[in-house]
């Protein structure tokens with residue numbers, strides 16, 4: 001499949017949101033734990049596309065978007081933008097804009113419990129302020145596109161003089177971990193996760209945060 005990586009454009013939005021939903025559950029569709037794709041899009045992806053679209057990249061094959069990377073420099077405005085996005089989505093929840101069923105309720109309760117129990121490792125935001133998220137459609141994996149998307153992001157963050165970048169993943173994302181380690185990311189923190197127990201009974205899963213320092217220009 002002839003493919004390439006280029007900067008994100010607003011016309012890519014629907015494709016990026018579709019891929020995000022199709023890959024949300026360890027590379028499989030979000031419907032495993034959430035009834036309404038729009039809720040995932042508005043809570044977890046909208047910030048990056050609305051507030052930092054210049055830090056997003058897409059992989060394109062045969063004129064179709066087959067993968068994306070969303071990024072954030074972690075600059076001061078990030079927290080404000082994320083809060084605004086979350087409040088907008090919360091208002092949508094209160095206004096019954098989303099279909100919320102038993103899956104979403106179970107996910108939300110377990111996610112809240114996981115946060116309160118401290119299951120997400122913390123990072124040093126001064127050393128690793130930038131962040132990234134990456135996903136490819138199933139057909140586009142293993143072709144070097146993940147590496148190409150990451151390299152585009154790392155080069156951009158280096159050019160912007162960002163000191164370091166981090167990402168969150170789990171011990172279950174084996175291909176992703178190999179890719180990150182090959183590109184020089186190191187594990188900064190690791191904590192046992194209980195979030196997915198009802199979906200993956202008997203599996204031991206850790207939340208991981210990885211980081212990479214970027215060279216000074």
Ligand SMILES: CC(C)(COP(=O)(O)OP(=O)(O)OC[C@H]1O[C@@H](n2cnc3c(N)ncnc32)[C@H](O)[C@@H]1OP(=O)(O)O)[C@@H](O)C(=O)NCCC(=O)NCCS
Pocket residue numbers: 023026027134135136137140141142143144145146147148168169170173174175176177178179180182
């Ligand atoms: C993780 C993901 C982004 C990797 O992108 P990719 O295009 O498939 O990976 P690449 O082809 O660029 O491979 C890069 C390196 O990762 C390693 N790798 C890729 N797929 C692998 C697999 N299935 N198992 C083990 N290692 C793998 C290879 O060693 C490769 O190294 P090389 O370039 O020296 O050969 C992609 O597979 C994906 O979207 N997976 C599902 C969703 C996901 O897990 N997202 C990440 C969430 S944190």
